Amino acid sequence: MADPTATVCPRCAHQTVELVFTSPVPGVWDVLQCGRCLYMWRTSEPERRTRRHAYPEAFRMTAEDIRSASEVPAVPPLRTS
Amino acid sequence: MAYDDLRSFLEALDKEGQLLRITEEVNPEPDIAAAANAAPRLGDAAPALYFDNVKGFTDARIAMNVHGSWANHALALGLPKETGTKEQVEEFVRRWAEFPVAPERRADPPWAQNTQEGDDVDIFQVLPLIRLNDGDGGLYIDKAAVVSKDPEDPEHSGKQNVGIYRIQVKGRRKLALQPVPMHDIAQHLRKAEEEGEDLPVAITIGNDPVISIVASTPMKYDENEYELAGALRGAPAPIAEAPLTGLPVPWGSEVVIEGVIEGRKREIEGPFGEFTGHYSGGRSMTVIRIDRISYRTNPVFEHLYLGMPWTEVDYLIAASTCVPLYEQLKKDFPEVQAVNAMYTHGLVAIVSTKKRYGGFAKAVGLRVLTTAHGLGYATTVIVVDEDVDPFNLPQVMWALSTKMNPSGDLITIPNLPVLELAPQAQSPGIVDKLVIDATTPVEPDRRGNYSTQVHDLPEAAEWLTRLQRLSARR
Numbered sequence: 001m002a003d004p005t006a007t008v009c010p011r012c013a014h015q016t017v018e019l020v021f022t023s024p025v026p027g028v029w030d031v032l033q034c035g036r037c038l039y040m041w042r043t044s045e046p047e048r049r050t051r052r053h054a055y056p057e058a059f060r061m062t063a064e065d066i067r068s069a070s071e072v073p074a075v076p077p078l079r080t081s
Numbered sequence: 082m083a084y085d086d087l088r089s090f091l092e093a094l095d096k097e098g099q100l101l102r103i104t105e106e107v108n109p110e111p112d113i114a115a116a117a118n119a120a121p122r123l124g125d126a127a128p129a130l131y132f133d134n135v136k137g138f139t140d141a142r143i144a145m146n147v148h149g150s151w152a153n154h155a156l157a158l159g160l161p162k163e164t165g166t167k168e169q170v171e172e173f174v175r176r177w178a179e180f181p182v183a184p185e186r187r188a189d190p191p192w193a194q195n196t197q198e199g200d201d202v203d204i205f206q207v208l209p210l211i212r213l214n215d216g217d218g219g220l221y222i223d224k225a226a227v228v229s230k231d232p233e234d235p236e237h238s239g240k241q242n243v244g245i246y247r248i249q250v251k252g253r254r255k256l257a258l259q260p261v262p263m264h265d266i267a268q269h270l271r272k273a274e275e276e277g278e279d280l281p282v283a284i285t286i287g288n289d290p291v292i293s294i295v296a297s298t299p300m301k302y303d304e305n306e307y308e309l310a311g312a313l314r315g316a317p318a319p320i321a322e323a324p325l326t327g328l329p330v331p332w333g334s335e336v337v338i339e340g341v342i343e344g345r346k347r348e349i350e351g352p353f354g355e356f357t358g359h360y361s362g363g364r365s366m367t368v369i370r371i372d373r374i375s376y377r378t379n380p381v382f383e384h385l386y387l388g389m390p391w392t393e394v395d396y397l398i399a400a401s402t403c404v405p406l407y408e409q410l411k412k413d414f415p416e417v418q419a420v421n422a423m424y425t426h427g428l429v430a431i432v433s434t435k436k437r438y439g440g441f442a443k444a445v446g447l448r449v450l451t452t453a454h455g456l457g458y459a460t461t462v463i464v465v466d467e468d469v470d471p472f473n474l475p476q477v478m479w480a481l482s483t484k485m486n487p488s489g490d491l492i493t494i495p496n497l498p499v500l501e502l503a504p505q506a507q508s509p510g511i512v513d514k515l516v517i518d519a520t521t522p523v524e525p526d527r528r529g530n531y532s533t534q535v536h537d538l539p540e541a542a543e544w545l546t547r548l549q550r551l552s553a554r555r
Binding site: 037040049 | 111136215220252260262277345347364
């Protein structure tokens with residue numbers, strides 16, 4: 001139903017969005033995912049979760065946020081012995 | 082009454098009037114999460130919610146708020162639904178005394194009815210996944226019991242772990258999982274990653290209600306959750322071997338997802354509205370590759386809303402946080418009477434204790450900070466006298482009002498560990514901790530003027546019964 005190529009990620013404004021799943025009842029909703037920040041949403045959700053212009057500032061993410069995200073848990077050193 | 086699977090418990094809830102079936106069509110978002118957010122606001126007898134008419138799905142069954150009230154928590158333990166909070170905790174303590182009760186291996190698990198494998202795996206075909214809170218980075222699974230083994234000691238059944246962790250769905254066969262460093266699965270993962278290995282996991286969804294309770298109980302590293310389940314159920318927990326990983330999983334699960342946490346790999350995850358009532362930020366977290374999904378025909382997706390307390394998670398981890406702390410304290414200090422660590426998984430804990438001598442209550446409070454769970458959680462500890470009920474907050478406030486002198490009763494210890502999700506930390510994972518001594522000073526601590534405390538009249542208990550009887554007749 002939704003055309004992923006015509007959609008930007010509501011969270012990080014990335015322009016590559018993938019169709020992950022489509023409603024078992026045809027044409028009701030799709031589940032989409034951003035190729036960069038991996039945000040996932042259903043097209044039937046409220047605008048505050050699905051549209052860039054309505055997406056809350058507090059939850060927006062940038063490429064820098066992704067690069068600098070801390071590791072949880074940190075990857076430990078390999079054992080050498 | 083021991084339930085062997087989620088379905089039999091849902092039937093029991095239904096019979097007790099504790100399951101509300103929402104039959105009219107609802108939107109997957111925001112309806113289901115909003116209803117589960119609202120349900121605990123109905124009070125201590127709030128029902129579980131069951132949705133089977135979800136827009137766009139042809140075959141969805143979603144159970145929410147299954148543990149989301151004291152009434153449902155009581156029924157999960159096979160107690161009358163009217164059982165009070167403190168009585169439920171006391172019963173939990175009594176049953177813990179039976180620990181360990183070995184699990185029972187049972188054949189023909191219902192989840193063996195259907196299978197997806199390898200590239201055919203598509204979790205969206207199995208579960209009607211939904212978003213919980215506005216800022217969540219995606220669709221989460223947050224009530225699954227995740228099973229893993231210690232890679233260095235895989236035959237040690239005590240060191241295996243069954244725990245609940247937040248899991249983000251990242252793709253048809255890709256998940257993310259949060260191993261908080263204080264939790265057992267983080268130790269398993271560290272050992273695997275130090276060897277450059279993956280960590281096999283089995284993620285079990287839709288379990289009998291005691292499995293969810295033990296999976297969220299902060300047990301010691303070498304204690305087996307199934308053996309606690311047996312003690313709480315009063316019957317061995319039925320388990321079966323997961324077909325791909327060989328991990329021991331609940332016999333009665335609706336869905337069993339098997340795969341590996343891919344060693345030494347991290348990827349952006351979150352945010353997620355957490356049990357603290359705050360979102361965690363986006364972090365770089367572990368990646369799970371799903372290799373196999375086994376599931377019952379017409380699986381029920383049991384899910385949990387969490388947000389500003391109290392929500393279902395607070396009921397699920399209330400008694401189960403109090404009791405292990407009580408058990409560990411009692412071992413060193415038999416004077417301890419009760420522990421109330423129901424607030425945000427024990428970030429605040431209230432302990433009532435008798436005193437051996439002056440300063441003793443402070444020592445008890447400090448010991449809370451070094452218990453296995455306290456290390457990562459207990460941030461403020463309030464110690465009260467033995468005649469103060471830590472579950473009775475007005476009494477606790479009375480103790481703070483009259484027994485606590487800030488000049489000598491506040492002990493702050495800087496830079497102790499806390500889980501990274503605790504929002505008040507100065508930097509994630511490090512916080513100052515506080516012990517508040519709200520007990521009456523005893524010799525040789527001679528501070529204050531406490532010679533004349535008023536106690537309940539000896540006849541008051543009898544009068545209480547009499548008044549209750551008279552009130553009931555009205």
